[in-house]
Amino acid sequence: MTGTIRGDQATATQAPRPASGEALRARRRARVLRWARWAFLIPAGAYVLFAFAVPVVYNLILSFEQTSPATIASLFAPFAGFANYSATIGQSATQSVLVHTLLFTVGSLVFQFLIGFSLALLFQVKFPGGVLARSLVIVPWLLPFLITGTIFRFLFQLEAGAVNQLLSALGLINQPIGFLLTPHWAFTVVLITNIWLGIPFFTVLLYSALQDVPPEIKEAAMIDGAAFWPRLTKVTLPIIRPVIEVTFVLGFVFTVKVFDIVIGLTNGGPANSTQLIATWAYNLSFQQFDYGAGAAVNTVLLLIALLAAPIYIWLNRDSLRAA
Numbered sequence: 648m649t650g651t652i653r654g655d656q657a658t659a660t661q662a663p664r665p666a667s668g669e670a671l672r673a674r675r676r677a678r679v680l681r682w683a684r685w686a687f688l689i690p691a692g693a694y695v696l697f698a699f700a701v702p703v704v705y706n707l708i709l710s711f712e713q714t715s716p717a718t719i720a721s722l723f724a725p726f727a728g729f730a731n732y733s734a735t736i737g738q739s740a741t742q743s744v745l746v747h748t749l750l751f752t753v754g755s756l757v758f759q760f761l762i763g764f765s766l767a768l769l770f771q772v773k774f775p776g777g778v779l780a781r782s783l784v785i786v787p788w789l790l791p792f793l794i795t796g797t798i799f800r801f802l803f804q805l806e807a808g809a810v811n812q813l814l815s816a817l818g819l820i821n822q823p824i825g826f827l828l829t830p831h832w833a834f835t836v837v838l839i840t841n842i843w844l845g846i847p848f849f850t851v852l853l854y855s856a857l858q859d860v861p862p863e864i865k866e867a868a869m870i871d872g873a874a875f876w877p878r879l880t881k882v883t884l885p886i887i888r889p890v891i892e893v894t895f896v897l898g899f900v901f902t903v904k905v906f907d908i909v910i911g912l913t914n915g916g917p918a919n920s921t922q923l924i925a926t927w928a929y930n931l932s933f934q935q936f937d938y939g940a941g942a943a944v945n946t947v948l949l950l951i952a953l954l955a956a957p958i959y960i961w962l963n964r965d966s967l968r969a970a
Contacts, residue, residue, distance in 0.1 A: 709942035716936050731943040740919055744927040752902045758842045763849025770854050788847040796911020799840045803827055830920030833913050837921045840908050856890035896959045900952055924948045
């Protein structure tokens with residue numbers, strides 16, 4: 648009898664107790680937080696879907712269709728296979744555009760890095776007005792690209808352009824140069840404009856990287872008698888190399904899809920000498936109304952830009968693992 652009573656008491660002791668009010672409130676809070684996360688994710692997911700996924704998919708569909716102004720209103724048109732790609736990329740004009748984009752991208756990145764890194768090193772030195780100079784260097788970045796292109800178009804005009812007037816005043820030219828009328832000069836002007844726009848991006852990132860270089864390392868190099876150039880190439884650059892690599896990757900993405908500058912400055916002329924991939928796709932789609940060809944060029948641009956994604960992830964593999 649006594650054993651039975653003890654067994655009943657043990658069973659009663661092991662039986663689960665009803666949840667307290669605090670535990671119920673904790674579960675309710677956890678459930679609310681879980682739904683709140685979804686509530687915040689849904690708008691972001693909808694934005695990505697309708698602003699990125701849908702246009703990309705629709706562009707891909709157009710690139711495989713035989714389109715015209717009569718068929719663009721409907722979702723589907725006659726299937727064309729890879730005809731748009733082969734016909735468009737096989738054109739000499741498109742091949743010239745690809746070469747222009749390559750030269751434009753390489754030239755922009757090289758000079759943006761050289762000038763931006765030089766300014767970042769300069770801002771490391773304390774001098775009167777240094778804070779103001781660091782603030783002013785980002786001004787080109789604040790202006791809309793289309794406005795910047797228009798400003799440079801006025802600067803390089805044939806007759807009233809400030810550049811021609813300055814060169815004449817200095818006695819360097821006898822007659823105005825048609826900067827925007829000659830293919831070679833027009834491409835150079837577009838390149839200069841984009842370099843001017845990209846310098847703040849390189850300067851800010853590289854200056855921030857230089858700030859993170861441990862001062863004791865630089866002091867040790869100076870104590871060892873290392874001059875400026877060996878300190879720069881053997882101490883500073885290896886330390887900030889990850890930032891330099893990421894800056895180049897991001898700069899490549901920004902440069903390869905340049906559109907507004909060309910439209911505001913030259914509109915792709917003269918003789919398509921300043922057409923880049925983005926502007927050429929726009930020209931094919933909305934000026935020649937060959938939507939399939941324009942979509943094919945846009946897809947090529949997308950694939951080129953996507954090449955930067957795995958490179959960026961690989962360069963940031965250490966920080967991604969830490970996260």
